[in-house]
Amino acid sequence: MRARDAILSRHHRSRTVTIVVTAVAVAALYGAAPRYDGTFFLSFLVDVVILGLAALGLQHTVGDGGVLNLGQAAFFGLGAYGGVWTLQHWHWTTLPAFGAAIVVAALGAVVMAPLLRLRGVYFAMASFAFGAMMFEIFGQAVSLTGGENGLFLVPPLRVFGHTFIGNRDSYLVVLTVALLCYAVLALLMRSGYGLSLHAVRQSENGARAAGVNVARLRFFALLIGVIPAALAGVLYAQVHGIVQASVFDYNQSVALITMVIVGGVASRWGAFAGALLAQYISVYPRAIEQYRFLLYGVLIAALMIVLPGGIASVGRVALARSRVLLGGGRL
Amino acid sequence: MNVHNLVQQTVFGLGLGAIYGLVAIGFSLVYRTMGLLSFVHPQYVMLGSVFGFTALVKLDLSLWTAIVPVGLLTALVAVVVDQVGLRPIRRRGGAEISLILATVAWGIILVEIVRQDWAYGPSALSLRSAARPPINVLGIELRWDTLGVLASGTVLALGLAAFLKLTRTGRAVRAVGESGPTAALMGIDVERMLAISAALAGFLGGVAGLLVGYLFSAGISTGTIGVKALAAAVIGGFGNIPGAIIGGLVLGVFDNIVAADVSATWRDAIVYGLIIVVLLLRPGGLFGRRTSART
Known part of the structure; x- marks a missing residue:
């Protein structure tokens, strides 16, 4: 007792x-x-949160669902183009455009669903090819996407009759959407669905024996993971006022999975930590301008060796080490 | 499309196909031995292309004499990447995704080093000096460089096959490919075999890069050809080495015919779609034995 x-x-x-x-x-x-109103730092943060949102969805698919999706940028793009179409042609506002983006990205997930039958690295390759193929389609379907030149004059964020222009307003909207997605995912992981995902991660056969429909579960992990990316696509388009196909190429897919793993594949906030590091490296180090991506590569390579749990595990590892040093416990 | 054109495109396609095949062998070899989808592998093609620039343009070597030094240099880089970047993760028994991401990171590192102004710089480099005039055989235009690429690709692929089949070390590498733990129990030094397969993959990737530079151009964007070679590896059955060569030739011809007669703009989308279709319908490759890639 x-x-x-x-x-x-x-x-x-x-x-x-x-x-x-x-x-x-x-x-x-x-x-x-x-x-930070009026500073460059705030516009930097806006991009961090948008990329982090796309990475947050991927973290759910990969970290919670165990589905190694190497084509997340396709859904980022599907959301952006789906949303922008309704904004430009039907003069919808941001929230209905979110709905359209989710529908388009969900259709993409349905198209991708047969690939989920493939295991491990085969699914990784197929999803990579899916992302690369979608990028080619984005680039060539000029009448829908504007191709390499992109779509211009995307209207700004507009929610409940209020227009959000400028970095401060954009930041507030983007942050709110990201926090809501974060909270929804956190709640989902406590629901029966989340517990089933846990069970599958512990033992797939065990979960199957206990009545979990693993195939359906993997599809939901993919579907739920692409929704934040679709929202991020609309936000990206409305904040920047322009979308170009090159934003959604396979390098972006690789960049997003990098953010997830660098942040810590098991951690939701790790997705944002990974996005922060990636965006920081690509924007800030002026003094070592031409070496910044080299530095990024070295950082990731070193991180995979010394800290495979990613940035999110720094606290836990440090705590465990200090306990060992103080003789209070065992590692 | 008439027969003449078809044959012409096929001949051009075979040259490119030999290159895809060499790269695809590397993908398959690394997958067979390490179980790894390597994202650094396409960058060995990039490295080979810029090393080829040094050899052919700066040092004025011929294509034939350049093959071995360029291949060895790239193999050396591949071994360093494997030992410094991947071995510590393997030793810890790290997750597959950690290994994949480490290869992504090393791909970034290699590109970023080559991009520097003191290295080769960001723009495309031309390896072509005076190309010899094409010859005509029964109305089909044959270019010497296409023939040379095809010949060197064939020789290398056969050489690798002979190494893997006939030598003791080659057999040990294949044993690791069948099962690492079993090979270790048989007294095979698994880590050494992994280093050897990394070196072989690097060598072939580097030579492929040299040939890419010779046919097209060298530079940091050459790695995209390596990415497309992944399709060749899949068509031949991922992990199947003879299949990789055939897959490369098929992809090269297919790619050329699609570009010439179906749609130049959609060719890449069609190639990536082909990866998906093959994985779904014939995961063991178009020619390979039936394997299960399903969950």
Whole structure:
């Protein structure tokens, strides 16, 4: 009985800690808007959050679902083109355009669904080919996508009759969408669906024996993972006012999976940490301008060796190490 | 399309196909021995192309004399990448995705080094000096460089096959490909065999890059040809080495005929679509034995 109380109280404490940390983090994220208003840093943050949102969906597919999707940029693009079509041709606003983007990306996921029968590296290759093929289609279907030149004059974000222009407003919208997706995914992982995913990760055959429909589950992990990317596509188009096919090539797919793994494949916030690092490297280091991507490559290569759990595992690893050093526990 | 054109496109396609085949062998070899989809492999083609620039243009070597040094240099890089970048992850028993991402990272590193101004710079380099005039055989235009590429590709592929079939080391590499743990129990030094297969893949990728530079141009964007060669590896059955060569030739011819007679703009989309169709319908490759790639 005492052991149970101890476990419960520890559980209770860690839950309080989580709530406090989350509240502080959310406040700090919203606080960045007035704090950095009018600075370049804020427009940088807007891009980080948009890319992080696309990576967040991929984290669900790869990390929670165990489906190694190497074609996420295709869904980023499908969302962008689907949403922009309704914005430009039917003069929809942002929220209905989100709906259109989700429908288009979901159709893409349905097209990709037969590939889920392939295992491991075969699915990885097929999804990579799917992404590369979609990029070619984006580039060549000029009447729909504007091809390499892109679609211009995408209308700005407009929600409930209010137009959001400028970095501060864009940041608030983008951040809100990202946090909502984050919260929905966190809740989903606590639902029966999330528990089934956990079970499949522990033992696929065990889960199957317990009545989990693994094929359907993998499809849902893909479908749910492409939705944030589709939303990110619309946000990207509306914030920048332009979409070009080159944003959605297979290098973008590889960049997104890199963000997920660098951030920590098992961590939702890791997706944003990975996006922050990637975007920081591509924007900031002016002093080592021509060496920044070389530095990025070296960083990833080193990270995979010393910290395979990604940025998100830094705290845990450091904590474990310090405990060992202090002699308080065992690694 | 008339027969003459078809034959002409086929001949051109075979040259490109030999290159795809060489790269595809590397993909398959690395997959067979390490179980790894390597994203650094296309960049060995890129490296071979710029090394070829140094050999052919700066040092004024002939294509034939350049093949071995360019291949060896690229093989050396491949071994370094394998030992420094991948071996520590393997030793820890790291996840497959960590290994894949490490290859992505090394691909970035190689491209970024070559891109530097003190290296080769970001623009495309031409290897072509005076190309010899084409010869005509029964009205089909044969270019010497296409023939040379086809010949060197064939020789290398046969050489590799002989190495894997006939030598003791080659047999050990194949044993690791069948099952690493079993090979280790038989007293084979698995890590050494992995390094050898990395070197072989690097060598063939480097030579393919030299040939790409010779036919088209060299430079940091050459790696995209390596990415398309993944399709050749899949067509031949991923992990199947003779299949990779045939897959390369088929892809080269298919690619050329599609570009010439169906649609030049959609050729890449069609090639990537082909990967998906082959994986779904014949995961063991068009010619390979039936294997199960399903879950």
